[in-house]
Amino acid sequence: xxxxxxLNGISVTLDVDPEMPLLWAIREKAGLVGTKYGCGxxxxxxxxxxxxxxxxxxxxxxxxxxxxSKVTTIEGLSNxxxxxxxSSWQKLNxxxxxYCQSGQIMSAVALLTDVPKxxxxxxxxxxxxxxxxxxxxxxxxxAIHDAAKSI
Amino acid sequence: xxxISKTSRRDILKSAAAGLVIGFVWTxxxxxxxxxxxxxxxxxxxxxxxxxxxxxxxxxxxxxxxGQGVYTGLTAIVAEELDxxxxxxxxxxxxxxxxxxxxxxxxxxxxxGSTAIANSWMQLRNAGAMARAMLxxxxxxxxxxxxxxxxxxxxxxxHAASQRSASFGIFAARAALLPVPTDVKLKDPKDFNLIxxxxxxxxxxxxxNGTAVYAIDIVRPNMVYASIAHPxxxxxxxxxxxxxxxxxIKGVIKVVQIxxxxxxxxxxxxxxxxxxxxxxxxxxxxxxxxxxxxxLLAEYKALxxxxxxxxxxxxxxxAVKAAKTVTAEFDFPYLAHAPxxxxxxxxxxxxxxxEAWYGCQFQTIDQAAIARVAGLKPEQVTINTTFAGGSFGRxxxxxxxxxxxxxxxxxxxxxxxxxxxIWTREDDTRGGKYRPAYFxxxxxxxxxxxxxxxxxHTVVGQSIAAGTPFAPKADAIDTMSVEGASNLPYAIxxxxxxxxxxxxGVPVLWLRSVGSTHTAYATEVxxxxxxxxxxxxxxxxxxxxxxxxxxxxxxxxxxxxxxGWGTDLxxxxxxxIAVAEAFSSYVAYVAEVSRDKNGGxxxxxxxCAVDCGTVINPxxxxxxxxxxxxxxxxxxxKSAITLKEGKVEQGNFDSYxxxxxxxxxxxxxxxxxxxxxxxxxxxxxxxxxxxxxANAIFALTGKAPTSLPILKKGLSV
Ligand code: FES
Ligand code: FES
Numbered sequence: 033x034x035x036x037x038x039l040n041g042i043s044v045t046l047d048v049d050p051e052m053p054l055l056w057a058i059r060e061k062a063g064l065v066g067t068k069y070g071c072g073x074x075x076x077x078x079x080x081x082x083x084x085x086x087x088x089x090x091x092x093x094x095x096x097x098x099x100x101s102k103v104t105t106i107e108g109l110s111n112x113x114x115x116x117x118x119s120s121w122q123k124l125n126x127x128x129x130x131y132c133q134s135g136q137i138m139s140a141v142a143l144l145t146d147v148p149k150x151x152x153x154x155x156x157x158x159x160x161x162x163x164x165x166x167x168x169x170x171x172x173x174x175a176i177h178d179a180a181k182s183i
Numbered sequence: 184x185x186x187i188s189k190t191s192r193r194d195i196l197k198s199a200a201a202g203l204v205i206g207f208v209w210t211x212x213x214x215x216x217x218x219x220x221x222x223x224x225x226x227x228x229x230x231x232x233x234x235x236x237x238x239x240x241x242x243x244x245x246x247x248x249x250g251q252g253v254y255t256g257l258t259a260i261v262a263e264e265l266d267x268x269x270x271x272x273x274x275x276x277x278x279x280x281x282x283x284x285x286x287x288x289x290x291x292x293x294x295x296g297s298t299a300i301a302n303s304w305m306q307l308r309n310a311g312a313m314a315r316a317m318l319x320x321x322x323x324x325x326x327x328x329x330x331x332x333x334x335x336x337x338x339x340x341x342h343a344a345s346q347r348s349a350s351f352g353i354f355a356a357r358a359a360l361l362p363v364p365t366d367v368k369l370k371d372p373k374d375f376n377l378i379x380x381x382x383x384x385x386x387x388x389x390x391x392n393g394t395a396v397y398a399i400d401i402v403r404p405n406m407v408y409a410s411i412a413h414p415x416x417x418x419x420x421x422x423x424x425x426x427x428x429x430x431x432i433k434g435v436i437k438v439v440q441i442x443x444x445x446x447x448x449x450x451x452x453x454x455x456x457x458x459x460x461x462x463x464x465x466x467x468x469x470x471x472x473x474x475x476x477x478x479l480l481a482e483y484k485a486l487x488x489x490x491x492x493x494x495x496x497x498x499x500x501x502a503v504k505a506a507k508t509v510t511a512e513f514d515f516p517y518l519a520h521a522p523x524x525x526x527x528x529x530x531x532x533x534x535x536x537x538e539a540w541y542g543c544q545f546q547t548i549d550q551a552a553i554a555r556v557a558g559l560k561p562e563q564v565t566i567n568t569t570f571a572g573g574s575f576g577r578x579x580x581x582x583x584x585x586x587x588x589x590x591x592x593x594x595x596x597x598x599x600x601x602x603x604x605i606w607t608r609e610d611d612t613r614g615g616k617y618r619p620a621y622f623x624x625x626x627x628x629x630x631x632x633x634x635x636x637x638x639x640h641t642v643v644g645q646s647i648a649a650g651t652p653f654a655p656k657a658d659a660i661d662t663m664s665v666e667g668a669s670n671l672p673y674a675i676x677x678x679x680x681x682x683x684x685x686x687x688g689v690p691v692l693w694l695r696s697v698g699s700t701h702t703a704y705a706t707e708v709x710x711x712x713x714x715x716x717x718x719x720x721x722x723x724x725x726x727x728x729x730x731x732x733x734x735x736x737x738x739x740x741x742x743x744x745x746x747g748w749g750t751d752l753x754x755x756x757x758x759x760i761a762v763a764e765a766f767s768s769y770v771a772y773v774a775e776v777s778r779d780k781n782g783g784x785x786x787x788x789x790x791c792a793v794d795c796g797t798v799i800n801p802x803x804x805x806x807x808x809x810x811x812x813x814x815x816x817x818x819x820x821k822s823a824i825t826l827k828e829g830k831v832e833q834g835n836f837d838s839y840x841x842x843x844x845x846x847x848x849x850x851x852x853x854x855x856x857x858x859x860x861x862x863x864x865x866x867x868x869x870x871x872x873x874x875x876x877a878n879a880i881f882a883l884t885g886k887a888p889t890s891l892p893i894l895k896k897g898l899s900v
Binding site: 048049052053056060061063064065066067068069070071072073075076078105106107109118121122125126127128129130131132133134137155156157159160162163164165166167168169170171172173 | 249250251252383384386387388389390391392393394395396397399400402408433451452453454521522523524525570571572573574575605607608802803806809810811812813814817835836837841842843844845846847849850
């Protein structure tokens, strides 16, 4: 059965099993591989996308659940907040292996959209669902503060 | 001539601007997987440097970029000797070719032991200088001026007297026709202007916008997806299984037994995984390891009461009559590396050839392994190395485990079928190749004056090297089990370090900083226990015993000074300090902890000092210390793999707990200025992290955490 939704501003119809997790539908059927798999059970945040503006773990949402929704992936980031986050990430050389960073950036953009000037405690609360095994946490925190300043 | 000069200026501006805007984006359509420019137009004086007419300079990176920054660091070395502009530099993983790209410290192509910079340093300086010399020679020839009058600066070749200048790209093709010089002059390090500066990471852009390519992202025409069922116990084998139910699932292509289990091949990963999860397999566990963590710990503890094979002996510990004796026992769990990207690879076998795409860390070994499975010669196997989503040692293993699995599945498919194997997180956590569990028994004697006069250290655990090409010679001690203990830096007159190597059916592997993951913890925490018994300040007590080790001393002093060691922190707060050398780099941390409202302990601030010789990029050094601290601290705080009746009890990040944002303290990194040879930073940040925190907890609570992880289920510190 096909599911239709808006992916990065474009209407798509994916003819996949409605139970297929959004993550795999995006990666293997829509061909957008910036969103990563890390755990499959909403424990690591590598697969974070925005569903109607809300940071969501795409590994744990069946594709049928986003029918009619707006889904944004790392490839679809374009607004001012996203640009500020990405340029702070660049400026502070946040990335190491980089594998978690799409998810980190998606979570950070969602945080700054809700809370324009987050405290360290806000960052801990919003970002603790995103694991970084390279432990770039210190720079992620700095980069979020840096982006908040520039917005 | 003027023409060239003008064109070149425009070229430079264009390329510089392009570089600023796009930065470095690596996609499968460009770089490694695209057809190269016709060779003659490109200046390629050696295996490492490509100067193209479009004015880009590409450095072939023989090491795996897995986060440690080799793309940036190795490229900077070439750029320095070439006098290039950083914006024109590109990096690309080198193909598997042992003759060209071996690690000069290993003799095979591979990444590990924090050797990337150390082994490439002179090689890449020469490579860059060679290209520079040829560009200069080409310019001199064209402009009919002596080479000695030509200067090169930021990617511009100039002749001041005639006011001519050109970009590298202009002369690339002409330089390529000249003889390759054999002897080139290297820069005096005092003239370095890129090395030692904070060049931005070359892999930033792709990793920020999602275009960086990892194995999991590879898409090939006709590709299929695979998932594997492994035996639930290590050493178990398939007895029987029924492929029929899996084959009924829409999209399943094949169910096949391979050497390590049963694989399901399907048209999507999710389908392969679902079918795999539903397989009904009967396992033969007759040869499997069935002991659990509790049994192993009891066995190790009993063994540790007797001395093992000698790893280091000086003086005579038995003859020492100590005024005071301090003892402690430490136990360390098995640890999974848990890189963020689970094990995965794409392999395609064709007639007379095989090709693979993945974050390859041991090219020579993996190439031979794929060749063996495919019935080919190693040189018939092409490996396209992608970025790796972390490794921490996991992707470098003598068995090439998940790579062999992918090749075996590809072999079972019709030729020309690329197979992408992805391990789930659970496969990864339960798949073995752990940092071994260890037990340490320690005893120290203190004399009347409060000096440490004897130190006995018994280590019990599996050998990582056993059964691999890295195994010690018969009867020789397994150095990886005792590194960090047998070379204790402290001047203690009577020393005895010994080892019991155990045989357990759990597959083990090095993890970021190898032996020092446990030896540094045991020695540095025990040192504080001994210092306390002797009534000494742990920092002062260390300094007093390090006269023979000035580099240990220097990092301790720098960390202590920056952290304000000895100043009052106020109530319910304490500091801990630890130092370790690993892979010839030296790192010290001071950790500040406080008691929180719930009676737990929180790490508030960490100060690091590092000495890694000549610094290529201070920002990458800092990043590796920050990450190395987080990695090492997270492991001792939270992580453990435990076994029950031979089965791993953890599966995903809900049970294999790792460091998260809320655990990460503020951290500052200070670098000891040095002109020594550069040494690595990927691993050395790990060893002293755990003990610095443990020592702070000890100072605060009077109880040193000796059984890891610190936060065992239901326990607060
Ligand atoms: S892959 Fe979705 S949270 Fe980990
Ligand atoms: S950068 Fe490697 S997991 Fe986050």
